[in-house]
Structure formats: structure tokens, C-alpha cells
Amino acid sequence: MQMFRALLFWSFATGACEEALVAYTFAGRGSADAIGSVLSRVLGLSTGEVAKAFDLRLVTNCSQAPPSARTQLCFELSDAEDGRVRIAATSGPELAYGTSWYLRTRCNMSFSWNRTGGNQVSLPKSWPGVGQKVTKYRKVPISYFNNVVTFSYSYTWYSFKDWEAWLDWAVLNGINLVIAYTGQEEVYRKTFNAFGVNDSEFSSWSNGAAWLAWSRGQSMHGIGSSCGDGCMPLPLSWMAGQWELQKQILDRSRSLGLVSVLPTFQGNVPPIFRELYPQANISKTGAAWLDDLDPLFAKIQQQYMKIMIQDWGTDHWYETDGYFNQNQGPWARTLRGPEGREGRPWRRAEDVPVDPDAFAHAKAAYESMSKVDPRAVWLYQGWIWRGWGEDKLPFMKGFVSAVPPKHFVMLDMFDEVDPEWNKFNNFGYFGTPFIWSVLHNFGGNTGMWGSISTLNSEFPDALKHAASVAGTGAAPEGIDQNPFYYSFLTDLPWRAGPIDLQQWVQTWARQRYGRSSAAAEEAWQLLLGSVYANETNAQAIRSRGGFIAEKNADGLTALALGGGQATPHESWYKLSDVVQAWGKLNEAAKSGVTETLRYDLVNAGREVLSKVSNRFFAQMINATGPTEVQSAGNSLLAVLADADRLLCGDRGFLASARIRSAKSWAAGNATLEHYLELAARSLTTVWTPQEPKSSTITALCDYANRQWAGQVGGFYTLRHQCYIRQAVEDLSAKRQVNKTAFDACVAGVSYEWTHDFGSEKYPMCEEPTSDVLDISVELFAKYGRPELEARLWV
Structure with missing residues (x-):
């Protein structure tokens, strides 16, 4: 194994460019004009004003790369002869990141998602000079973002304006590879029409608008089609609108140099295929899955890809998951493969045999893509490899070795908790290029968590021990949370190794608010040592399997007598640290409340109130007499009412904003408005729509819970009552x-x-309140008492 890895590292290091790992080049993509337009949007300047300040250029190379550089992707900052700031880079994302680096380090700006405070861009009177030339190289070629389910948990209701802001954020943070899953239902509709499936059959088989991630490839179909008032099969107008939106997203992405990973067929078909093609190797019961060794699979794939590429073009990257047999969907199957000899594990990678069944299925899957696009690169979400024993290595080796070298990239998507690459003596997927990625968030929950020290130490460790690291990435199930964490994460590809975290926090706080503030810096030092703690956080997350620790499970949103997903768990940090941080943010806000500080005030207070609510929730469900229940219950409801009032202080926490976005897709059609509003309200509460007159709680209730204004004061309050x-x-x-x-x-x-269409019975705040600091200070005085922590779990 060690010799195998050494040879692989030698070939990688001598190549010194991204083609050594992946048959793809990211250099030269995008345009300087498109990045200039990004700056125009985020800085609020005309394109002419941007051009007067910045000399933006795409170049073929920078100054000589340092030994630590594994790629030729880079940017350079210098002072131009005409007084402008010159940024030169090898592609659009490097150019945008280099500009962002200048704006952050020289002008104290910051860039985050619109619903986490947005961009802090106080313009200087004059643009500071660079001084000595700055040259930086990516350590790995790929900066990746997205998860297939993020398109349901976060992006479902996006307009192009929302996507424009997201894409600007992506390139300013150096992202250059993204899954692009919007609008594929229209392509599938046209594809399946050609195989005898009519529009009605396809619409009823697809999930509703909010649940499409799970009909695309996870054995869940028809959600939202027939469940009472507000339900209907997926509307054709929705498919067409999303298809048009995808065209806009891809056009803009390509102008910026972002490489888009398109979805391909992975074998799930409408059940009518069993009747239309009785000889095909399709699963006999449950969801209909087609084995990729059946000739029908390749026919469907080729039809689908031809339509997709004709409609949208291609960047030659494709994502599809599964084992591609007809037994189960990609996330559900329990694999059974050849067993290794007990007590005698394979000592070298080359000694592990190739499982022929795995090889055949992976080969068929890739060839179904490459026959349409010979340049196809296959990106594979590695979640399904988790929990394997050494006896399954032949299956994995067969799978990854079936694809031509440099055309298969593994997304190792849970590396902050359970990395796969370093198991079995750092086998590293048998030399297959992989992206070191975090998952970090389940269901789009809104809590504060994530170990910064893990990011700081473990990605450099992967670089040190695995030659096949092709990039860094993030695959959160939902975004719009924890900007502190993602700011650190997106800088990883540019760092040579671990950094001083205390110094980084000081810089980050200054950039976050556009000014120096001792109180703000102290607040974030406290948060670094608590919710974003060092090894305490990492160990706690691992001990809970990551899944529980990286999900909201607090008294605000808990379900009494509920299951594991809804039961509060004890935190890994001292609540008093977060309380103090909240107080320090209140102090910093006395000098002015920026949009970023507004979000952070509400978020820190929300975190405290959510943990305080645990005490009263526990007292309520453990009470043995009616008086105690009523007393604890009233206290709990009071916390929910206060939390809802605080959450009304920032647009990032308004349930009403998401509902409005959903309804905007109805274009004034009242029936469609009800359909879309029901979907928006359901996914983040009950998950699947609650059936009328049902006495049963939905199975996935609370998985995607959100601590949002309107939901806390409405939905969760009603349940506690x-x-x-x-x-x-x-x-x-x-x-x-x-x-x-x-x-x-x-x-x-x-x-x-x-x-409750239109919030007629249960009103919620429609716009952020203007007195957020007053509310935050008031609630801090009420709940920021040190004795609360000692009694929190009583």
C-alpha cells in the first residue's frame, strides 16, 4: 500500500497541475468582464467605476509557483502603472477570489449569503494600494459546493435574482465546481415521453416542487401529488419555469468560469415501465429501478443526455449515484460483496481483487455517459460508502477501476466526522481522485455548530498523507447558516497548512463588521471556544455520529413524546460562553448595527434561547402533576414567544420570506399559490404534507426543522400547547x-x-423589525443569567 501511494504521489507532484489527477482543466474559464460585473453588483458601483478602480485580467500563469503548490491555478495582486489595483488570475473564480482577498484584507469587507447578513462592503474614500506584489496558488484544483438535496432544502424557491447573488458569493469565495440540479424534470419529461410515458403519468410519479431531490434518485415518489387541499401532481408550468431558470443559471455560471456538474440518469423510472418493457431488468416491487446492464438503461441515458446537452450545453462533468443494479435506490441498499479472508487483511492495494459485478455495473454506467460525451468526468457522492468493512474493498476497487483514469472523482462528503479516504491504511479510494469535503448540515437546520479546528488541521493532514486529493468542498444539506464556518472553509484550498485561529478570528470580526471592535472580537473568540470549539466540539460531534450533533434538537422545536430527531440533547459547549458572546455583540452594536451584525445578534440570541428552552421542555415532559406541567409549559411558551420576537429582527429568519418566494412562482394563480405555500410550509415542519383528518404524525416530521419567526411562534407553539x-x-x-x-x-x-394560506389564522412578521438591538438587549437581560446554565438540564 505504501509503495502504491508513493508512486501515485510522485506522478502527482511532478505534474504540478490539475490534469495530473483529473482529465480536465479549470484554467482559462470565465471572463474578466463577467467578474467586473460581479464587483459592480456587490459594491454598488457602475461597471465604469469598477474599471477605473480595478485592472482585471485573465492570464495563463503567475509568478513561479512555490513548492507547496499542487496546481497552476493562481492570482496576483499588484499596483498598476495607471494607479489602479491590478488583479491577474488564471480563471474567473481565481480572479474573483483574488479581488475578494484584496477587498477583505485591504478594505475590511466580507461576503456571505444574503440570508446570513449578506455582504459588508463599506467603500473606502480611495482604494488602498497593494504594495509588494501578492501571489497565491491553489493547493488543490477544485473548490466544490452543493449537495443533491440542497436544491430542495434551500434553493427550491430561488428566482434568478437569488441565484445571481449565490453565484456572486460562490466565485468571490473561490468556488469553481458546483452541482447544477435545477430544472431536470423537464428534460426527464421529454425523455420518458419518447419511451411511452405521458405527461400525466410523469407528473404524478414525480414528487411535488419541494421534494424533487427525493424523486430524482432516492426511491420516494408522488409526494405532494394527492394529499388533500393544496396538493396536485407536479405542474407542467413549474417544470418549464425551472428549465428556463436553469438556462440562466448555466449561462451566468459559465461566464464566471464556474464549472457546472449536470445530473444524469441513474436507473429510477416510472413504474409504468414495468408494463411498457416487461422484459427489462426492473425491480419487481416498490420503486422501479432499472439495472444498468440492461440495454434499456443505455438507451434512456443517451436520449436523456442528448436532450439535456441540446437544451443546456455541457461542461463535461456529470453526477450520478448508486450501485446501478435493480435491487434498490442508491441510498438504501445494503451491499453484500465478496468477503476477505478472516484475520488476513490485504496488505497492499494491488492485492485487493476486483469484484466483477461492481466493475461491470460501474463500467456500464460510465459508458452510457461517455457514448454521448466522450469527455465525461463522473462525480460521485461518496455517502453510500460509509460504514464499510474491509471485506467490501473488492467491490469498491471494482467500481472505481471500471472508469478510465482521471474521469472519476469521489466526493468524500463527511470528512469532518467520518472520512473514508484514510481508512484501511489510507487507501484513498485506490488512487481515485477525491474531494475532501464536509457535510456539516442536515436538513437545513439553523443551529450554530462546526469545529473550526478540525478544518484547520484535518485538511492539511489529508494533503500530507493522500496524493489523490483533488480539492476541498462542502456538501451541506441546507445553507443560510454558520457564515463563520464557511468563511474558514472556503479559504482552505489557498492555505499551506494550519493557521493561528485566534489571529484569524480577530481579522474575521473586523471584516465581518467593517470596523475594529474589541467587543466583537471577544464575542467571536468566545464562540470559537464554544459552539465552534476545538477538540471538544470535534469529539462531541464524532461521539454522536455527527448526525445528531449537527442537527437542531432544542426545546424550541422539540416534539414532546417524540423520537430521536426531536429530542433535545446536551450540548458540547458551555452555554455561559455563548451568553457572554451575545452580550459582547450587543455591546458592539451600540456603535451601529450593520446587516451582518443584525444577523449575528439574532443568531446568537436564538442559540441561547434555544438552549434555555431545554430546561423548561425537560421540566414539562418530566412533570408528574398538572400544576407542574402547566407551570413549566407556560415558561416554555414564554421562551418561544420571546424567540419568535427576536427572530423577527432579521430577514434570514423569516418563514414569511420563504413562503413569499414560493408563491411568487404561481404568477398570481390562486390554486398554484396554495400548492406552493403548502409545500414551503410542510418541508421545514412536517416534511411530507400532513394528511387531512389524520391522527398520525408524519414519519420525517422535524427532520428539516427551522427556528424561524412564524414557525416558532406558530407551528411549534401549537404543538407544545x-x-x-x-x-x-x-x-x-x-x-x-x-x-x-x-x-x-x-x-x-x-x-x-x-x-393556513395567507397566514390568516396565525399571522407572522412579514418584514424585519427595526428595533432589533432593543429586543436583543431586553432578552439578554432576561435570559443572560449565569445560574441558568447550572439548572439547564434539571
């Missing part, structure tokens, strides 16, 4: 709390709230 009423009634009669009756109440109020 169900418990209080039921518990008071039952405990007064000296009997156990009736879970069946409680579930029926929760199901009823869930249906009522998710169908």
Missing part, C-alpha cells in the same frame, strides 16, 4: 399522558398551520 392540554387532563385524572390523543392533536394542528 397540545402537550400541555393533554398532560394536564391526564395527570389530573391520575393517568399517564395519552400519546395517541397527543399525536392526534399534533397531527390536527400541523394540518391547520401548514394549510
Whole structure:
């Protein structure tokens, strides 16, 4: 194994460019004019004003690369002879990142998602000079972003204006490779039409607008099609609108130099295929999956890709997952493969045999793509390799070796908790290029978490020990959370190794607010040592399997008598640290509340109130008498009411904003408005729509819970009221709390709230309140008491 890796590293190091790992070049993509337009949008300047300040250029190379550079992708900053700031770079994303680096380090600016405070861009009276030339190289060629489910948890209701802002954020942070999943239903509709499936059959088989990620490849179909008022099959108008939006997204991405990874067919077909093609090797029950060794698979793939490329063009990167047999979908199958000899593991990579079945299926999957696009590079989400034992290595080796070298890239997507690349003596996917990636967020939950020290140490460790690291990435299930974490993450490809975190925090706080503030710096030092803590955080996340620690599970959104996803768990950090940080942010805000500080005030207060609510939630569900239930329940409801008022202070926490975005796609059609509003309300609460007159809580309820204004004060408050009423009634009669009756109440109020079209019964704030600092200071005085922490879990 060590010799295998050494040879691989030698070939990589001597190549000194990205083609040594992947048969693709990122250099030369995008245009300086497009990056100038990015600056015009984020700085609020005309393109002429941008051109007067900045000399933006794409070049073929920079100054000689340092030994630590593994690529030729770079940017250079210098002072131009005409007084402008010159930024030269090898592609659009390097050019944008280099400009962003200048704006951050010389002008104290920052760039984050619109719903996490947005951009802080206070313009200087004159643009500072660079001084000595600055040259920086990427350590790895790829900076990746997105998860296939992010398109449901975060992007579903995006307009092109939203995507424009997101793409600007991406290139300013150096992202150069993104999954682009929008609008594929229209391509599939046309594809399946050619194989005998009509529009009605296809629409009913697809999930509704909010759940498309799971009908695209995860064995869930028809969600939102027939569930009472507000439900209907996926509208053709939605498919067409999303298809048009994808064209705009791809055109803009290509102008910026962002490489878009398009989806391809992975075998899931409408069940009518069983009747249309009875001889095909399709699973007999449940979701219909077509084995890729069946000739029909390649025919569908080629038809689909021809339509897709004709409609949208291609950057030659494609994403598709699974094992490509007809048994199960890609995320559900329990693999059974050839067993290694017990007690005698393989000592070298070359000794591991190739599983012929895995080889055949992967080969067929890739060839179905490459027959249409011979330059195809296959990106594969590596989630399904998790939890393997050494006995499964032949299957993996067979799978990855079936694709031509440099045309298969693995996304190792949970490296902050459970990396795969370093298992089995750092086998590194048998030399297959992989992206070191974090997942970090499940369901788009809104809590504060993520170990900065893990990012600081473990990516450099991967670079040191694995020659096949092709990039860094993030695959969160949802965005619009934890800008502190993602700011650090997107700089990783440009760093030679670990950095001084305390110094970084000081710089980050200054850039975040556009000014020096001792109070703000102290706040973020406290947060670095608590919610974003060092090894305490990392160990806690690992001990909980990552999944639990990286999800909201607090009294604000908890479900009494609920399951694991809804049950509060003890935090890995001292609440008093976060309380102090909140107080320091309040202090910093006395000098002025920027949009970034507005978001951080609300977010820090939300984190504190969510943990404070655990105490009262625990008291409520553990009470043995009606008086105690009522008292604890009233205290809990008071926290929810205060949290809802605080959450109204920033647009990033408004449920109403998401609902408005969803309804905007209806173009005034009242029926479609109800359909889209129901979808928006359901996914982040009950997940699948609550059925009318049902007494059962939905199976995935709370998976995607959000601590948003309107949801906390409405949906979650209603559920807690169900418990209080039921518990008071039952405990007064000296009997156990009736879970069946409680579930029926929760199901009823869930249906009522998710169908409250126009918020007629349960109003919510429509715009951010103007007095956010006053509210934050008031609630800090009420809840920022040190004795609360000692009693939090009583």
C-alpha cells in the first residue's frame, strides 16, 4: 500500500497541475468582464467605476509557483502603472477570489449569503494600494459546493435574482465546481415521453416542487401529488419555469468560469415501465429501478443526455449515484460483496481483487455517459460508502477501476466526522481522485455548530498523507447558516497548512463588521471556544455520529413524546460562553448595527434561547402533576414567544420570506399559490404534507426543522400547547399522558398551520423589525443569567 501511494504521489507532484489527477482543466474559464460585473453588483458601483478602480485580467500563469503548490491555478495582486489595483488570475473564480482577498484584507469587507447578513462592503474614500506584489496558488484544483438535496432544502424557491447573488458569493469565495440540479424534470419529461410515458403519468410519479431531490434518485415518489387541499401532481408550468431558470443559471455560471456538474440518469423510472418493457431488468416491487446492464438503461441515458446537452450545453462533468443494479435506490441498499479472508487483511492495494459485478455495473454506467460525451468526468457522492468493512474493498476497487483514469472523482462528503479516504491504511479510494469535503448540515437546520479546528488541521493532514486529493468542498444539506464556518472553509484550498485561529478570528470580526471592535472580537473568540470549539466540539460531534450533533434538537422545536430527531440533547459547549458572546455583540452594536451584525445578534440570541428552552421542555415532559406541567409549559411558551420576537429582527429568519418566494412562482394563480405555500410550509415542519383528518404524525416530521419567526411562534407553539392540554387532563385524572390523543392533536394542528394560506389564522412578521438591538438587549437581560446554565438540564 505504501509503495502504491508513493508512486501515485510522485506522478502527482511532478505534474504540478490539475490534469495530473483529473482529465480536465479549470484554467482559462470565465471572463474578466463577467467578474467586473460581479464587483459592480456587490459594491454598488457602475461597471465604469469598477474599471477605473480595478485592472482585471485573465492570464495563463503567475509568478513561479512555490513548492507547496499542487496546481497552476493562481492570482496576483499588484499596483498598476495607471494607479489602479491590478488583479491577474488564471480563471474567473481565481480572479474573483483574488479581488475578494484584496477587498477583505485591504478594505475590511466580507461576503456571505444574503440570508446570513449578506455582504459588508463599506467603500473606502480611495482604494488602498497593494504594495509588494501578492501571489497565491491553489493547493488543490477544485473548490466544490452543493449537495443533491440542497436544491430542495434551500434553493427550491430561488428566482434568478437569488441565484445571481449565490453565484456572486460562490466565485468571490473561490468556488469553481458546483452541482447544477435545477430544472431536470423537464428534460426527464421529454425523455420518458419518447419511451411511452405521458405527461400525466410523469407528473404524478414525480414528487411535488419541494421534494424533487427525493424523486430524482432516492426511491420516494408522488409526494405532494394527492394529499388533500393544496396538493396536485407536479405542474407542467413549474417544470418549464425551472428549465428556463436553469438556462440562466448555466449561462451566468459559465461566464464566471464556474464549472457546472449536470445530473444524469441513474436507473429510477416510472413504474409504468414495468408494463411498457416487461422484459427489462426492473425491480419487481416498490420503486422501479432499472439495472444498468440492461440495454434499456443505455438507451434512456443517451436520449436523456442528448436532450439535456441540446437544451443546456455541457461542461463535461456529470453526477450520478448508486450501485446501478435493480435491487434498490442508491441510498438504501445494503451491499453484500465478496468477503476477505478472516484475520488476513490485504496488505497492499494491488492485492485487493476486483469484484466483477461492481466493475461491470460501474463500467456500464460510465459508458452510457461517455457514448454521448466522450469527455465525461463522473462525480460521485461518496455517502453510500460509509460504514464499510474491509471485506467490501473488492467491490469498491471494482467500481472505481471500471472508469478510465482521471474521469472519476469521489466526493468524500463527511470528512469532518467520518472520512473514508484514510481508512484501511489510507487507501484513498485506490488512487481515485477525491474531494475532501464536509457535510456539516442536515436538513437545513439553523443551529450554530462546526469545529473550526478540525478544518484547520484535518485538511492539511489529508494533503500530507493522500496524493489523490483533488480539492476541498462542502456538501451541506441546507445553507443560510454558520457564515463563520464557511468563511474558514472556503479559504482552505489557498492555505499551506494550519493557521493561528485566534489571529484569524480577530481579522474575521473586523471584516465581518467593517470596523475594529474589541467587543466583537471577544464575542467571536468566545464562540470559537464554544459552539465552534476545538477538540471538544470535534469529539462531541464524532461521539454522536455527527448526525445528531449537527442537527437542531432544542426545546424550541422539540416534539414532546417524540423520537430521536426531536429530542433535545446536551450540548458540547458551555452555554455561559455563548451568553457572554451575545452580550459582547450587543455591546458592539451600540456603535451601529450593520446587516451582518443584525444577523449575528439574532443568531446568537436564538442559540441561547434555544438552549434555555431545554430546561423548561425537560421540566414539562418530566412533570408528574398538572400544576407542574402547566407551570413549566407556560415558561416554555414564554421562551418561544420571546424567540419568535427576536427572530423577527432579521430577514434570514423569516418563514414569511420563504413562503413569499414560493408563491411568487404561481404568477398570481390562486390554486398554484396554495400548492406552493403548502409545500414551503410542510418541508421545514412536517416534511411530507400532513394528511387531512389524520391522527398520525408524519414519519420525517422535524427532520428539516427551522427556528424561524412564524414557525416558532406558530407551528411549534401549537404543538407544545397540545402537550400541555393533554398532560394536564391526564395527570389530573391520575393517568399517564395519552400519546395517541397527543399525536392526534399534533397531527390536527400541523394540518391547520401548514394549510393556513395567507397566514390568516396565525399571522407572522412579514418584514424585519427595526428595533432589533432593543429586543436583543431586553432578552439578554432576561435570559443572560449565569445560574441558568447550572439548572439547564434539571
